[in-house]
Each structure stands twice: as C-alpha cells, then as structure tokens.
Amino acid sequence: xxxxxxxxxxxxxxxxxxxxxxxxxxxxxxxxxxxxxxxxxxxxxxxxxxxxxxxxxxxxxxxxxxxxxxxxxxxxxxxxxxxxxxxxxxxxxxxxxxxxxxxxxxxxxxxxxxxxxxxxxxxxxxxxxxxxxxxxxxxxxxxxxxxxxxxxxxxxxxxxxxxxxxxxxxxxxxxxxxxxxxxxxxxxxxxxxxxxxxxxxxxxxxxxxxxxxxxxxxxxxxxxxxxxxxxxxxxxxxxxxxxxxxxxxxxxxxxxxxxxxxxxxxxxxxxxxxxxxxxxxxxxxxxxxxxxxxxxxxxxxxxxxxxxxxxxxxxxxxxxxxxxxxxxxxxxxxxxxxxxxxxxxxxxxxxxxxxxxxxxxxxxxxxxxxxxxxxxxxxxxxxxxxxxxxxxxxxxxxxxxxxxxxxxxxxxxxxxxxxxxxxxxxxxxxxxxxxxxxxxxxxxxxxxxxxxxxxxxxxxxxxxxxxxxxxxxxxxxxxx
Amino acid sequence: xxxxxxxxxxxxxxxxxxxxxxxxxxxxxxxxxxxxxxxxxxxxxxxxxxxxxxxxxxxxxxxxxxxxxxxxxxxxxxxxxxxxxxxxxxxxxxxxxxxxxxxxxxxxxxxxxxxxxxxxxxxxxxxxxxxxxxxxxxxxxxxxxxxxxxxxxxxxxxxxxxxxxxxxxxxxxxxxxxxxxxxxxxxxxxxxxxxxxxxxxxxxxxxxxxxxxxxxxxxxxxxxxxxxxxxxxxxxxxxxxxxxxxxxxxxxxxxxxxxxxxxxxxxxxxxxxxxxxxxxxxxxxxxxxxxxxxxxxxxxxxxxxxxxxxxxxxxxxxxxxxxxxxxxxxxxxxxxxxxxxxxxxxxxxxxxxxxxxxxxxxxxxxxxx
Numbered sequence: 001x002x003x004x005x006x007x008x009x010x011x012x013x014x015x016x017x018x019x020x021x022x023x024x025x026x027x028x029x030x031x032x033x034x035x036x037x038x039x040x041x042x043x044x045x046x047x048x049x050x051x052x053x054x055x056x057x058x059x060x061x062x063x064x065x066x067x068x069x070x071x072x073x074x075x076x077x078x079x080x081x082x083x084x085x086x087x088x089x090x091x092x093x094x095x096x097x098x099x100x101x102x103x104x105x106x107x108x109x110x111x112x113x114x115x116x117x118x119x120x121x122x123x124x125x126x127x128x129x130x131x132x133x134x135x136x137x138x139x140x141x142x143x144x145x146x147x148x149x150x151x152x153x154x155x156x157x158x159x160x161x162x163x164x165x166x167x168x169x170x171x172x173x174x175x176x177x178x179x180x181x182x183x184x185x186x187x188x189x190x191x192x193x194x195x196x197x198x199x200x201x202x203x204x205x206x207x208x209x210x211x212x213x214x215x216x217x218x219x220x221x222x223x224x225x226x227x228x229x230x231x232x233x234x235x236x237x238x239x240x241x242x243x244x245x246x247x248x249x250x251x252x253x254x255x256x257x258x259x260x261x262x263x264x265x266x267x268x269x270x271x272x273x274x275x276x277x278x279x280x281x282x283x284x285x286x287x288x289x290x291x292x293x294x295x296x297x298x299x300x301x302x303x304x305x306x307x308x309x310x311x312x313x314x315x316x317x318x319x320x321x322x323x324x325x326x327x328x329x330x331x332x333x334x335x336x337x338x339x340x341x342x343x344x345x346x347x348x349x350x351x352x353x354x355x356x357x358x359x360x361x362x363x364x365x366x367x368x369x370x371x372x373x374x375x376x377x378x379x380x381x382x383x384x385x386x387x388x389x390x391x392x393x394x395x396x397x398x399x400x401x402x403x404x405x406x407x408x409x410x411x412x413x414x415x416x417x418x419x420x421x422x423x424x425x426x427x428x429x430x431x432x433x434x435x436x437x438x439x440x441x442x443x444x445x446x447x448x449x450x451x452x453x454x455x456x457x458x459x460x461x462x463x464x465x466x467x468x469x470x471x472x473x474x475x476x477x478x479x480x
Numbered sequence: 481x482x483x484x485x486x487x488x489x490x491x492x493x494x495x496x497x498x499x500x501x502x503x504x505x506x507x508x509x510x511x512x513x514x515x516x517x518x519x520x521x522x523x524x525x526x527x528x529x530x531x532x533x534x535x536x537x538x539x540x541x542x543x544x545x546x547x548x549x550x551x552x553x554x555x556x557x558x559x560x561x562x563x564x565x566x567x568x569x570x571x572x573x574x575x576x577x578x579x580x581x582x583x584x585x586x587x588x589x590x591x592x593x594x595x596x597x598x599x600x601x602x603x604x605x606x607x608x609x610x611x612x613x614x615x616x617x618x619x620x621x622x623x624x625x626x627x628x629x630x631x632x633x634x635x636x637x638x639x640x641x642x643x644x645x646x647x648x649x650x651x652x653x654x655x656x657x658x659x660x661x662x663x664x665x666x667x668x669x670x671x672x673x674x675x676x677x678x679x680x681x682x683x684x685x686x687x688x689x690x691x692x693x694x695x696x697x698x699x700x701x702x703x704x705x706x707x708x709x710x711x712x713x714x715x716x717x718x719x720x721x722x723x724x725x726x727x728x729x730x731x732x733x734x735x736x737x738x739x740x741x742x743x744x745x746x747x748x749x750x751x752x753x754x755x756x757x758x759x760x761x762x763x764x765x766x767x768x769x770x771x772x773x774x775x776x777x778x779x780x781x782x783x784x785x786x787x788x789x790x791x792x793x794x795x796x797x798x799x800x801x802x803x804x805x806x807x808x809x810x811x812x813x814x815x816x817x818x819x820x821x822x823x824x825x826x827x828x829x830x831x832x833x834x835x836x837x838x839x840x841x842x843x844x845x846x847x848x849x
Contacts, residue, residue: 253486276699279696279700279702280702280703280706286703289706289709291708302702
C-alpha cells in the first residue's frame with residue numbers, strides 16, 4: 001500500500017466518521033463502510049497478466065462471502081428485505097466498475113480495464129440469484145459447513161502451492177488465448193484472500209459449534225472485507241466486531257486523537273523505519289553476497305526489525321483507520337521482542353493469528369489427543385500439537401520447504417522451552433525471590449528468545465533450504 | 481482534552497512546518513552533504529556513488545557532490561605525510577562499469593603498491609563518474625583540491641569534448657551553482673542557462689528528494705560494507721557493436737572537418753587552472769577499434785574515423801602547444817577486450833592500460849629521489 005492509497009483510505013474513514021457523527025446521516029454509516037470496503041478490494045488488487053483476472057478475483061471474493069453468509073446466517077437473518085440493501089450496493093458497485101471500461105482503456109479503480117459489460121452483468125445476475133437462493137436456505141447441515149471449510153482450505157492450497165498455481169495460470173492463459181508458456185505462479189495473486197479465508201473459516205466453524213451470533217448480510221460483508229484490515233489483519237472475531245458496527249465508540253475528540261496517534265505511529269513504523277531497514281535486511285539476493293559473519297548478523301537483525309515494524313506498522317494503521325470510524329480492532333503486537341520466552345513471544349506476535357490457530361486447530365487437536373481411547377503421554381501431545389500448529393502457520397505463509405522448516409523451528413522451540421520450564425520450575429521459584437538475579441535472568445532470557453526468533457527468520461526470509469543453511473554457516477563463521 | 485486542544489495542535493504543527501521550511505530555505509544548509517557515516521561507521525566507497533538499480537547495486541545516483549565525496553575512501557581523514565596521492569578522474573571507463581573496484585585502472589594501480597624513491601606510498605583513488613562531460617570533470621577537479629593530490633590522471637575521449645553535451649548530464653544540470661563558481665572563479669568559458677534555484681526549491685519540501693537521497697546513501701553504506709558490491713554485475717550483457725553502420729556522420733560533428741569550436745579543448749586548459757599547479761596528465765583512453773562490418777568508415781558506434789582521427793591530431797597539437805603531459809592509448813586494447821561500450825574495458829583490457837600508466841608513473845616518480 002502506498003502513502004497516496006493510505007491518504008485516500010484515511011479520507012474514506014473521515015467521511016464515515018463524519019456521517020456517523022450526525023443523527024440525520026448516521027444510517028448511511030454501514031452502507032458507506034460496505035461500499036468503501038467493496039471498492040477497496042478492487043482498487044487494492046494488484047494488476048495481473050491474465051486478462052480479466054484482477055477483476056474476477058475480487059468479484060469471486062464477493063461471491064465467496066455471500067455463500068459463506070448463506071451457510072452461516074440464522075434463519076431469522078435471511079430475510080430478503082433485511083438484506084436487499086447490501087446486495088444492491090455490491091451489484092451497483094460491480095456494474096459501475098464495469099462501466100469504467102467505457103471511459104478508459106486502463107483501469108479506473110480496477111487495476112486494469114474492466115471486462116465487457118455483458119460479462120459483468122452475468123456476474124451480477126449470478127450474485128443476485130445466489131442471494132435469492134441462500135436467503136431461502138432453511139437449514140444448513142454441519143456437513144455443508146465442514147465441506148465449505150475444506151473448500152476454502154483447498155483454494156488456499158491452490159493459491160499457495162507454486163506448482164499448482166502455475167498450472168492454474170497456464171489453464172487460464174489457455175482459456176483467454178494468452179501465451180501458456182509464460183505462465184507463472186505469480187500470475188495469480190489474490191489480495192487479501194488469506195485473511196478473508198481466516199474470517200470465513202472462523203464463522204463456519206463457530207456456526208458448526210453454535211457459537212456464531214446472528215449477523216446480517218451487510219454486517220457480514222463489512223466484517224470480512226473491512227477495508228482497514230483487509231490486506232494485513234488483524235483477524236477480529238465476528239461477535240466482537242459487530243458490537244462496534246451496531247454501537248460504535250461514541251464520537252469524541254479523544255477517539256480521533258487516539259486513532260490519529262496510532263495512524264501516525266503506524267505510518268512512521270511502516271514508511272520510515274521498516275522501509276529504511278528493508279534496504280539492508282537479509283534477503284535471497286544479498287544472503288549470498290555478504291562477506292563476513294558480523295555483517296550477516298547485522299542483515300539478520302535488520303530483517304528481524306524490518307518485519308516487525310512493517311507488520312506492526314500496518315496493524316497500527318488498521319487500528320487507527322478503524323478507530324476513526326468508531327471500530328476498535330484487536331491488538332496484534334505487544335512488544336514481542338521484549339518477551340523472556342518463546343511462549344510469551346507467540347502470545348505477543350501476530351496475536352490474532354495465533355489466537356485463531358489456537359481456537360480452531362491447537363485446542364481441538366489437544367482435546368482429541370487427550371480424549372483418545374489409548375492414552376497418549378502429555379509430552380507427546382504437546383510435541384504433536386505444537387509442531388503441527390506451527391508447521392501449519394508456516395504453510396499459511398506459503399507451501400514450501402522453508403516455511404515448513406520455519407514452522408518446525410518454532411514448534412520444536414516451544415516444545416523444548418515447555419519441557420525446560422517444567423524442569424527448572426523450582427529454580428525459577430528460587431530466582432523469583434531474588435529481584436536482582438531475576439532481572440539479570442530476564443534480560444538474558446529475552447536476548448536468547450530474540451536471537452532464537454531472529455535465527456528462525458533465516459528460514460522465513462530465504463527461498464531455499466540450501467541458501468538458509470549456507471547463511472547459518474556464515475552467521476556462525478563457517479561460511480565464506 | 482477537547483476540540484480546541486486538537487485544533488491548537490494542528491495549527492501549531494502547521495505553523496512549525498511552515499517555519500521549518502522558511503528557516504531551511506533561508507539558511508540553505510548546503511554543507512549537510514559533508515556529514516557522512518562513511519569512513520566512520522562504514523568503510524569508504526572505492527568509487528563515487530552511482531547506480532540506477534539501488535536495490536541490487538546498493539548504490540544510487542545523487543547530485544550532491546559533497547555527499548558523494550564524503551562517502552568516498554579519499555575522505556577518510558587527513559592525507560598522511562608518507563602518501564603520494566594520485567587521483568584518477570574521467571567517465572564510466574574510469575569509474576569501471578561492469579568492473580569490480582579492484583579491476584579498475586585506479587584499483588589495479590593501487591594494488592600494485594608503488595612507492596616513490598623518497599619513501600612515500602603511492603595511493604591511487606578512483607574519482608571517475610559515469611558521465612561524458614568535461615564540465616563534470618572540472619567540477620570534480622575543483623572539489624578534489626582539498627584532498628591535496630600529488631598527481632591527477634584525467635582520462636578523456638572525444639565524446640567528453642562535445643560542446644552540446646557539457647551541461648546536459650544530470651550531475652552537471654543539478655549543480656549549476658558549482659558550474660557558475662567555475663565560470664566566475666576560473667573564467668571557464670561556459671554559457672550557463674538562465675534560472676537559479678527558486679525559493680520554493682530551497683525549502684524542505686523542495687529538497688525532499690535530495691534529502692531522501694542523502695539518507696538512502698547512508699543506509700546503503702551497510703550493504704556496501706557487508707558485500708563490497710556497488711554495481712550490478714549481470715551474467716550477460718549486450719556487447720558493444722562490432723558491425724557498424726555504413727555512415728560516417730556524427731550527431732555533433734559535420735564531415736569532413738572537425739571544427740575547433742565543436743571540440744572543447746579549452747576546457748582542458750580550464751582544468752589546469754582549477755588544479756592550481758597540481759600536475760595533470762591528459763590520457764586519451766582506449767577505444768574499441770572494430771574489425772567488423774564498415775570498420776573502414778567508423779572505429780566504433782561512437783566515432784566515425786575521420787572525426788576521431790582529427791580529434792587526436794587536435795588534442796596532440798594543443799597539448800604540445802600548451803605543454804600538457806599527454807598520453808595517447810587510443811589503440812592500446814584489442815576489440816575483444818571491450819564489454820558493453822566502445823570505451824568499457826574488460827579486466828584484461830584494464831590491465832593492459834594499467835601496465836602502460838604504471839610505467840609512466842614509475843618514470844615520473846624518479847624525480848622525487
């Protein structure tokens with residue numbers, strides 16, 4: 001996201017804040033939030049070389065969200081009258097974007113020229129028919145909810161597995177009469193899908209377990225596509241999010257001041273600190289060029305801080321933007337590099353992601369293993385659950401050996417830390433009674449944890465195992 | 481806190497922003513470029529900053545000559561008493577396009593660890609810059625006087641003498657105040673375009689790009705120190721043309737005679753004045769002498785034979801007339817030892833040139849017994 005794009009999003013947030021601040025216009029708040037969010041998914045989507053794809057991917061996302069709502073909504077929220085407004089807004093936006101092709105050979109709002117009008121019209125008709133269909137659902141079986149979850153995971157795998165993505169690209173190029181030989185896994189970049197998938201799976205799973213609150217179609221769309229959090233989170237929970245849609249934080253100077261402060265801090269973190277660090281951060285290009293262990297460490301530290309400032313900067317921006325509109329998004333980072341152990345680190349790094357995995361993978365798996373007919377030793381349960389959770393988190397970033405290695409690094413690290421903490425519990429208690437020693441111990445633990453995490457970034461930042469291993473050699477003075 | 485407080489914050493911030501811009505424009509802190517982390521936190525660069533792909537070359541093109549020099553190893557400190565300082569200036573062939581720093585003429589000579597008979601170590605610095613303009617060289621000559629060179633090697637080629645090219649290169653066009661100084665201080669015969677820096681251009685906003693460049697230059701110091709890389713070395717490049725067009729014309733010169741006013745030999749004389757007595761050797765750098773198609777008409781992509789031959793004659797005559805030390809290595813390097821341009825040498829080509837220059841330097845050092 002560029003600074004100009006960010007300024008436009010701030011403008012959108014201010015408009016919504018202003019509209020929400022007056023009793024006569026406050027009813028426009030949600031429609032405007034929806035409209036800006038839908039526009040943003042088209043506007044922020046990067047241009048793609050496959051003809052029409054950068055229009056159809058956001059459109060497909062709208063259909064996915066509609067279907068997911070259809071599967072999760074309670075019967076009393078399915079009324080056509082209650083939900084017609086968002087359908088009209090979305091259809092209107094899609095058609096309006098399609099008409100931009102009449103005014104420009106390039107894209108206006110869309111990253112490239114929109115497809116022909118009749119194609120967009122068909123999309124809108126499909127959207128409308130789907131709406132009518134889902135609004136008539138009386139009962140959705142748990143099987144359908146499970147199948148939909150699996151479907152989302154499959155789409156995710158298709159998008160993250162380079163060989164599959166390339167095959168899809170080749171097929172799509174063939175369909176559009178483009179050169180199939182030029183197909184690349186980079187041809188299919190679906191902006192925001194990862195985060196959208198997390199939100200959709202959250203609602204599908206909570207519907208299965210009966211915990212999902214009633215949500216209208218408009219609220220559901222805003223929750224999933226909320227423009228401040230669309231590209232980089234945080235991943236809010238729907239029951240928490242809709243409380244701010246229905247009763248936003250009251251307008252006050254303090255609210256705006258706090259939101260402005262978060263925005264300012266976020267912009268400084270992302271566009272000054274992170275972007276400067278990016279110039280010297282470890283990457284696939286410079287990893288093989290660095291000449292000494294000392295400089296390799298500096299590049300690694302630069303990467304560790306760049307990824308933190310970049311990501312937490314975006315979170316601050318999202319929280320600030322949402323705050324202007326009276327929505328409190330959850331925190332995602334709380335001084336993660338100042339934590340004394342790996343468990344604490346993961347409790348404070350990308351918190352909403354780890355909470356998601358804890359809720360929908362780690363806890364269910366732990367319960368399943370603990371309640372197995374044949375008892376499994378606790379340490380085995382811990383090893384399996386932590387390893388598999390972190391390998392999955394790794395795979396979420398991309399299906400490659402390096403991300404598996406990164407996940408394994410953290411999964412093993414957490415397991416070992418857990419076993420170690422158990423063993424030294426009496427010593428920790430003894431240490432706790434000696435403030436001076438305890439402080440020294442905490443500083444050393446924090447340094448150790450930071451370096452464990454920083455070394456883990458080697459797997460994350462570099463594209464191959466070989467390059468990662470040679471970088472480790474270099475870091476410890478064994479490489480050239 | 482209330483709305484008035486917020487309004488006051490905005491008003492004060494706006495007021496301070498205006499004030500900072502005004503103060504900046506009035507003070508015009510031109511010496512900012514001299515502040516550098518190079519030679520302090522990072523090792524000094526072995527050639528001047530230049531790069532069109534900063535993300536991969538860890539280098540960038542900027543127009544602040546002070547900052548460029550401050551990032552160079554020549555700025556590491558006071559010149560040691562036991563150093564015989566040689567500075568090489570010129571275009572991209574001196575800077576070393578596609579060559580590692582140690583493969584350039586300056587790098588090769590410096591690594592040969594020459595010494596003068598009076599015991600001084602000969603250190604050779606690369607202050608070439610990839611622009612074909614003698615005016616740019618004059619700017620560098622003027623700026624490097626503070627580094628107390630004992631000898632300056634000034635590599636030139638016909639392209640640098642073109643009247644039309646003198647003020648066109650970005651480094652010159654963005655330093656017209658420096659050129660103006662040359663004109664007023666040393667009577668350099670250059671006609672400067674109208675238009676000085678406006679007040680708006682002197683504000684913080686107006687200078688945001690150059691200030692950002694300063695920060696980026698410092699930041700890339702990390703990568704320069706970590707990798708020793710300051711340009712992209714592609715595995716493949718388009719070689720300089722050997723087969724040439726059947727055309728003896730030149731965009732700047734009218735055949736059959738090269739007019740003296742088209743070739744700015746007088747700028748060499750200005751260089752001598754600017755150097756204020758420091759010995760300068762004018763070196764006509766090697767060019768690609770093609771053996772390909774139409775090589776009977778042209779030497780290479782740049783030069784028709786008639787123009788280049790006359791240029792050599794003019795330069796030689798002028799050197800003899802004015803007593804300049806002139807070394808002509810135009811045909812020293814065979815065509816196989818050129819890379820992507822008719823003046824860019826391979827490491828082997830550079831070694832051939834370095835051998836010749838080294839012999840001249842050793843000969844010259846003999847007088848310091």
